[in-house]
Amino acid sequence: MMNLTESFTISLPCGWKQQLPDHLLLTDEEKMLFVIDLARWNVQAHGGGPFAAAVFEQKTGQLISIGVNRVVSGLCSLAHAEAVALALAQQTAQQYDLSSKRERSFELVTSGQPCIQCFGMVWWSGVRRLVVAARSTDIERLAGFDEGPIPSDWAESLSSRSPLPPVEVLMDVCREQACEVLTEYAVSGQPNYSPGRSQANWGFRIGSTGQSGRSEYFSKGLCCADGFT
Ligand SMILES: [Zn+2]
Numbered sequence: 001m002m003n004l005t006e007s008f009t010i011s012l013p014c015g016w017k018q019q020l021p022d023h024l025l026l027t028d029e030e031k032m033l034f035v036i037d038l039a040r041w042n043v044q045a046h047g048g049g050p051f052a053a054a055v056f057e058q059k060t061g062q063l064i065s066i067g068v069n070r071v072v073s074g075l076c077s078l079a080h081a082e083a084v085a086l087a088l089a090q091q092t093a094q095q096y097d098l099s100s101k102r103e104r105s106f107e108l109v110t111s112g113q114p115c116i117q118c119f120g121m122v123w124w125s126g127v128r129r130l131v132v133a134a135r136s137t138d139i140e141r142l143a144g145f146d147e148g149p150i151p152s153d154w155a156e157s158l159s160s161r162s163p164l165p166p167v168e169v170l171m172d173v174c175r176e177q178a179c180e181v182l183t184e185y186a187v188s189g190q191p192n193y194s195p196g197r198s199q200a201n202w203g204f205r206i207g208s209t210g211q212s213g214r215s216e217y218f219s220k221g222l223c224c225a226d227g228f229t
Pocket of ligand 1: 080081082114115116117118119
């Protein structure tokens, strides 16, 4: 019988704790600039795609989780930055529904507009606010990623979806700075991992690190155990 896999783990890249702020981030701009710095760090550390996200408690501004793109390193197409941040926040808060406690509400701050997958994850996560920097058109134009068939009224549908609790959406916060990271990724020669495109864009050697096929290029970020399984 074929060996089937029982579980999987997605981890943040090594050094993530050194990226955390040493003070509370209170404004949308402060939070977003921190998230954009995470995205740039992920690109420079070869941790994955040029995207980052973070979950904050709305009332206190407390940082609950961070996420960066780990698709290639984790061999997992789910591991977008928003997905990693939401999953880690749910583990930290011990709530699969982040809207389940009236006294604690959470917001997701993301360097890029959620793709078709992450739109669904935001929908089900229980966050009550979404703050976005780069738009999907920026992501497709500057970095060449396919964002999927996102409904044109996606933001309105989040903010008005009775009987589910509404999700307030704020767009274009530090959009220009997020676009700079997208451009940096494009010129760095790192891969576009959209389905069917990775082979054409694979700028490095695969194999030699075992049967998993993990690339040497991304192998640096695989030693941490902090993640979700
Ligand atoms: Zn996504």
